[in-house]
Amino acid sequence: MTEIPAPSTFKVKSFGCQMNVYDGERMAEMLTAEGMTVVAEGENADLVVLNTCHIREKAVDKAYSDVGRLTRDDGSRPMIALAGCVAQAEGSEAQRRSKMIDLVVGPQAYHRLPAMVAAVGRGERPVDTDMPAISKFEALPARRKSAPSAFLTVQEGCDKFCTYCVVPYTRGAEISRAFADIVGEAQTLVDGGAREITLLGQNVNAWAGGLDKLIHAIAEIDGLKRIRYTTSHPADMTDELIAAHGEVDKLMPHLHLPVQSGSDVVLKAMNRSHSVESYLRTIKKVRAARPGIAISGDFIVGFPGETDEDFADTLAIVDAVGYASAYSFKYSARPGTPAATMEGAVDPQVMDDRLQRLQARLAEHSLAFNRATIGQDTRILVDRKGRLPGQMIGKSPWLQSIFVETEAAIGTMLDVTVTHALRNSLGGVLRNVEGAA
Ligand code: 5AD
Ligand code: SF4
Numbered sequence: 001m002t003e004i005p006a007p008s009t010f011k012v013k014s015f016g017c018q019m020n021v022y023d024g025e026r027m028a029e030m031l032t033a034e035g036m037t038v039v040a041e042g043e044n045a046d047l048v049v050l051n052t053c054h055i056r057e058k059a060v061d062k063a064y065s066d067v068g069r070l071t072r073d074d075g076s077r078p079m080i081a082l083a084g085c086v087a088q089a090e091g092s093e094a095q096r097r098s099k100m101i102d103l104v105v106g107p108q109a110y111h112r113l114p115a116m117v118a119a120v121g122r123g124e125r126p127v128d129t130d131m132p133a134i135s136k137f138e139a140l141p142a143r144r145k146s147a148p149s150a151f152l153t154v155q156e157g158c159d160k161f162c163t164y165c166v167v168p169y170t171r172g173a174e175i176s177r178a179f180a181d182i183v184g185e186a187q188t189l190v191d192g193g194a195r196e197i198t199l200l201g202q203n204v205n206a207w208a209g210g211l212d213k214l215i216h217a218i219a220e221i222d223g224l225k226r227i228r229y230t231t232s233h234p235a236d237m238t239d240e241l242i243a244a245h246g247e248v249d250k251l252m253p254h255l256h257l258p259v260q261s262g263s264d265v266v267l268k269a270m271n272r273s274h275s276v277e278s279y280l281r282t283i284k285k286v287r288a289a290r291p292g293i294a295i296s297g298d299f300i301v302g303f304p305g306e307t308d309e310d311f312a313d314t315l316a317i318v319d320a321v322g323y324a325s326a327y328s329f330k331y332s333a334r335p336g337t338p339a340a341t342m343e344g345a346v347d348p349q350v351m352d353d354r355l356q357r358l359q360a361r362l363a364e365h366s367l368a369f370n371r372a373t374i375g376q377d378t379r380i381l382v383d384r385k386g387r388l389p390g391q392m393i394g395k396s397p398w399l400q401s402i403f404v405e406t407e408a409a410i411g412t413m414l415d416v417t418v419t420h421a422l423r424n425s426l427g428g429v430l431r432n433v434e435g436a437a
Contacts, residue, residue, distance in 0.1 A: 006121050007046030007079050009039045013066075016053025018230065019200050020084055020107075022151040024051045026140055027083065027110055033141040034114045044072065047079045047117065054085035054170050057332040063090075067098050079103075079120055083110060085170040092127045101125075107171060108132065108156075111139035131172040137181060143188045148411035149226075149383055149395070150194035154182050154214065155201030160233060162260075163271045163338040164300065164331060167202050176201075176208035179217070186218045195411060196226035196381055196395075205232040205241055212240040219250045225413065226381065228399075230256045231298075234274040237282045246289035253290050254324075254399045257283070258298035262317030263310035266303050269342070276317060283321055294324035294369065294398035301358055302331040302351035305344035311354050318361050324369040324398060326362045330355050363423050370400060370421035377431065380404070382412045393425075402426045408433050 010031050014024035027049055028038060039045040048070055052063045063086040071077050081103045082094050088106035095101050102120045105113055106129035116126040157172045158165070186197055197218065205211050215227055227250045234257055245251055257279075261267055264275050274282075287293060299314065318326075330351045333340040346354075373396070380394030380402050392406050394414060403425060404416050416428035 005046075007117065008036055009043075009045045010036050010047040010049065011039050011045035012049040012051055014051040014084075015062075016055060016084070018151055018198065019153055019156070019202065020051050020053060022153045022200055023084070023107060023110060024049075025151070027051070027113055029143060030111070030114060030141055031117075034117075045078055047081065049081040049083050049113075052082065052084035052086035054089050054166050054334075056329065057334070060086055060090065064098055067100050070100065079117065081105060081113065081117070083107070083113075085166070088129050088170045089166070091129045095125055095127065103127070104129065106130070108136060111136040135175065135177065137177055143185065144192055146189045146192035146194040147383075148194060148381060149196040149198070150189045151198050151200050152182065152185055152189060153177070153200045154211075155204055155207045158202045159206075160203065160235075160273065161271060161338075163269065163342070164303065164334065166334045166337060169336060171202055174203060174206060176206075179209050179214065182214060183217050183221075186224070187221055190221050190223045193411065195224065195413070196228070197224060199227070199229040201229075202231065203233050203236060204229045205236040205238070210238070210240060212238065212244040215241075215244050215248055215251055219248045225250065226397075227251045228254060232257050234259065234272075234279050234282055237286070239285070242282070242285050242289050245286060245293065252397045252399070253293040254296070254397070255286055255293060256296045256298075257286075259317060259321075260298060260300050261303065261306070261310065262314035263306070264313075266306055266310050269305060270300075270303060270339070276313070280317070280320060292398075294400075295321055296325045296399070297321070297323050297327075299326060299328040299358060299362075300331050301328065301354040302346035304331070304339055304342040304346065306331075306346055306354075311358075314358065315361055318358070318365065322369065323362060323365050324400075325366050328355060328358050328362060366423045367421070369398075370423065370426055373398070373400070373418045373426065374421050375418065377415065377417050378402075378428075380414050380416055380428070382406075382408055382410050382414060384410065396426075400426050402428045404428050404430050406430050406433070 012024045012028045014020045079102050082101045083105045087104045094104050103116045104127040108131040109128040119126045155176045157174045158167045159174045378396050382392045382394040384393050386393050386403050413434040415432040418428045420427045
């Protein structure tokens with residue numbers, strides 16, 4: 001066995017959803033609190049944490065090939081931790097398939113990562129995929145620094161059991177963090193520099209205490225400018241939460257509300273617990289509460305049994321809602337889920353064709369949404385550099401990325417006028433920099 005000394009440097013690579021990004025940040029904070037330092041991009045680390053995603057096919061193969069690529073030119077390799085949802089699903093099987101994986105840690109157990117790293121140093125190969133009743137959050141160190149736009153996980157897991165989805169198996173049952181813990185973490189993030197907080201959960205709007213109450217409470221924090229939340233289930237859009245969109249100025253006018261399909265037959269087979277009609281009713285109420293709100297969504301094409309008519313219904317709901325943006329996927333059978341053994345597999349070519357047509361339709365709507373903002377005065381929170389020197393990019397309230405020519409730093413709020421719009425990005429001219437006259 002290769003001798004592995006105690007790591008002094010590390011790198012966390014996160015794939016998949018925003019909850020994984022959040023988990024990756026917390027793991028990095030924990031390792032830093034243990035005295036390790038994060039390495040710069042492109043440099044070798046003593047410890048690499050691969051924080052994996054399991055949502056679609058080939059995720060597992062990708063994780064193993066990512067592990068394989070960690071071998072260095074001289075044949076040595078870092079200590080390797082497999083984390084995230086592939087780790088949860090594979091468990092100790094991961095170490096049978098790849099000798100390079102020193103430890104396996106699931107998404108609910110990563111507060112034990114430092115102890116597991118120490119165990120590797122003693123020659124062990126620890127695996128921890130427990131879903132303990134006492135949450136990891138209590139065991140994590142306090143947060144110190146934050147980017148201007150921060151994620152905050154408030155809820156994890158899912159009890160919905162959509163028939164195509166692995167999440168209820170990899171992330172476990174729905175759990176909600178306590179109100180005081182969340183508000184405390186939000187305050188710490190703001191103290192550490194956050195100006196925008198996105199509340200996260202696989203079913204964020206199923207947060208047990210009523211997400212509207214949480215949003216109202218967090219909006220009281222001085223220095224916090226913007227609140228967002230994702231991902232929501234249509235069946236959990238309560239009237240109170242919808243009303244919050246009209247009541248809380250800091251709550252940004254954007255809602256990610258996946259529908260998956262526009263056919264009631266398919267929605268039923270997916271076990272989605274909402275219908276086309278109930279979904280459209282919800283959208284109408286949301287728009288009444290917050291006119292101009294941007295709606296985004298997720299779609300799956302080629303679910304088992306999906307007919308041409310079902311797919312036409314999906315195009316119809318796209319037109320009915322007029323999504324500002326959307327993610328769309330080909331159905332991918334996930335072993336262990338009910339849909340994986342359903343009959344009526346859709347021909348791969350038909351799936352390709354439907355995905356292309358859906359994406360073309362979604363692109364038209366994104367472009368239309370963005371074009372409608374041309375000429376408007378709005379405000380962006382700068383979050384990164386643009387491609388050209390002297391250019392910065394920030395997010396509008398509607399979650400559009402807008403380019404401007406400015407020297408303003410990341411984290412600055414800028415007043416801009418939108419001048420042009422493409423499908424995925426917009427350009428604007430600067431009217432005023434925050435803090436200036
Ligand atoms: N196949 C294709 N897409 C899927 N998603 C979840 N599971 C699958 C699957 N088995 C999509 C859904 C979900 C998004 C996060 O990923 O659209 O909303
Ligand atoms: Fe998966 Fe459905 Fe739960 Fe979303 S609501 S995580 S799609 S089972």
